[in-house]
Structures are given as structure tokens and as C-alpha cells.
Amino acid sequence: QSALTQPASVSGSPGQSITISCTGTSSDVGGYNYVSWYQQHPGKAPKLMIYEVGNRPSGVSNRFSGSKSGNTASLTISGLQAEDEADYYCTSYTSSSTLVFGTGTKVTVL
Amino acid sequence: EVQLLESGGGLVQRGGSLRLSCAASGFTFSSYAMSWFRQAPGKGLEWVSTTTGSGRSTYYADSVKDRFTISRDNSKNTLYLQVNSLRVEDTAVYYCAKSPYSSDWYRAIDIWGQGTKVTVSS
Numbered sequence: 001q002s003a004l005t006q007p008a009s010v011s012g013s014p015g016q017s018i019t020i021s022c023t024g025t026s027s028d029v030g031g032y033n034y035v036s037w038y039q040q041h042p043g044k045a046p047k048l049m050i051y052e053v054g055n056r057p058s059g060v061s062n063r064f065s066g067s068k069s070g071n072t073a074s075l076t077i078s079g080l081q082a083e084d085e086a087d088y089y090c091t092s093y094t095s096s097s098t099l100v101f102g103t104g105t106k107v108t109v110l
Numbered sequence: 111e112v113q114l115l116e117s118g119g120g121l122v123q124r125g126g127s128l129r130l131s132c133a134a135s136g137f138t139f140s141s142y143a144m145s146w147f148r149q150a151p152g153k154g155l156e157w158v159s160t161t162t163g164s165g166r167s168t169y170y171a172d173s174v175k176d177r178f179t180i181s182r183d184n185s186k187n188t189l190y191l192q193v194n195s196l197r198v199e200d201t202a203v204y205y206c207a208k209s210p211y212s213s214d215w216y217r218a219i220d221i222w223g224q225g226t227k228v229t230v231s232s
Contacts, residue, residue: 001172003154034216038155045205045225046147046155051218089155093216097169099145099157 004029004090004102011108017078020105022090023071028100030071034093037066037075041086049088050075077107085109112136112221114206119226126196130226132189132206140164140184143215146191148202149225158204159191163212174200196230203227 005023012018022029022037029035033053038046048057050066053073063078073092077084090102118130132144145160159180160169168180179192189206203225209215 036218038219040155045222046219047222048218048220051220057218057220091155091157097216098171099160099216101155101157104154 001028001094001096001098001100004092004100006088006090006102006105008103009106009108011110012077012080013110014080014082016080017076018080018107020075020077020088020090020107022073022075022092022102024073024092024100025071027095028092029068029073031095032093033068035066035068035073036091037064038089038091039084039086040089046089080109082109112208114208114221114223116204116206116223116226119204119228121229121231122196124196124198124230124232126230127192127194128196128228130191130193130204130206130228132191132223134187134189134206134208137208139182139187141212143209143212144182144189145207145209145215145219146178146180146189147205147207147219147222148200148228149205150199150202153202156202160209160215161189162215167213169215193228196228198230198232201228201230 037050040046054066115133146158177195206223208221
């Protein structure tokens with residue numbers, strides 16, 4: 001199972017909106033609405049930000065939103081803040097009953 | 111407070127074995143699927159294995175199948191990962207994590223431990 005494709009880096013100024021893409025195939029992202037997004041600060045454990053494409057867990061800011069079109073899922077961060085600077089990973093359930101991660105995206109707040 | 115505390119990591123030679131443990135607290139352990147993930151130094155996250163709440167079903171990544179075994183003791187609120195035939199490329203921080211579901215574990219992973227480091231030397 002190949003990793004899902006994410007841009008290596010995305011940057012934006014405070015207050016701006018950015019979008020991170022996550023591209024897979026019809027056997028993972030395109031085939032199931034089980035895409036999640038995780039935020040990871042350096043040296044820390046991952047944190048769930050979005051699950052099942054567009055659902056936000058309790059306690060996660062509504063500045064984070066998720067969507068999907070075909071084989072590509074997206075995470076949008078609006079009103080970018082300094083604390084959003086981190087690595088972001090998407091993940092999807094696959095037709096092989098496994099979980100595949102994206103390659104990861106480093107978000108930089110300028 | 112929900113907590114996951116991993117232990118058992120360390121330095122081991124290629125071909126060796128380790129048993130990782132994850133002590134859970136703050137929730138009804140047997141009601142939720144549990145998973146292991148790993149992250150090699152400077153690399154991305156990788157799913158390793160999952161067991162359902164009852165422990166009856168297990169799932170593995172191809173990269174660890176036939177070498178790693180996931181298990182759980184619901185009476186001790188503890189998750190395990192037996193890692194055998196270790197390779198240099200198994201060097202990583204291993205995270206224990208919880209799903210908010212018993213069987214549909216793939217829908218979300220909501221709680222993560224802080225990880226235990228495994229280093230495999232050649």
C-alpha cells in the first residue's frame with residue numbers, strides 16, 4: 001500500500017487560510033469516507049483534528065475543516081495562528097482493511 | 111483523565127525481540143479498539159497493528175506481518191506488541207493509541223500515548 005500524497009510544505013501568514021491536499025486512489029481515499037487528519041508538534045504525539053472526512057472532535061477549533069472530492073481529501077485551516085505551525089498527516093482506511101498515512105505536510109506560519 | 115503509557119522500548123540487536131506494553135487508564139478499556147503506530151526518526155507516521163475491543167480480531171501492516179503480534183489483556187487494561195525478528199528499519203518511536211469505537215477502529219484514533227523508543231542496531 002503506497003502512502004497518500006501530501007505537499008511537503010505549506011505556508012501562510014497569520015489570519016490567512018491554507019489548504020492541505022491528500023491524494024490517494026479509489027482503493028482508499030476515494031472508496032471510503034474514513035479520512036482523518038492529525039496534527040503533530042515536534043516531539044509530541046499526534047492529535048486528531050478531523051475524522052470521517054469532515055467531522056471535528058470536541059475541543060478542536062472550528063478553524064479546522066475537512067472535505068473530499070474523488071480521490072483527494074483536503075484540510076483547510078482558516079484564520080491561521082502561530083500555534084498551528086506543525087506537521088499534518090492525513091490517513092485513510094483501505095480496501096485491504098488497513099490504514100494508510102499521507103506523506104505529511106509541514107505548515108509554517110510566516 | 112484518559113491516559114496511555116507505553117513501556118518496553120530499548121536498544122536491541124538486529125534479529126532480536128521486544129515486548130512493548132501500553133497501560134491504559136481513565137476509560138473502559140475493553141470497549142475500544144486499540145492500535146500501535148510508529149514513527150522512524152525524521153519520518154512520517156505509520157500504522158502498525160490494531161486489535162478490536164474484544165481482542166478477537168487483529169490487523170497488521172504488511173511490513174510487520176508474521177513478525178509482530180498484537181494482543182490485549184482486558185483484565186489488566188493493557189495492550190501489548192510482541193516484536194520479533196527486528197530489522198534496522200523497525201527503529202522508531204512506537205505509539206499506542208485508542209479508537210473511540212470497538213470494531214470500526216478505522217473511523218478515528220482519538221487518544222495517543224507519548225511513545226516508547228525502539229532502536230535496532232546492526
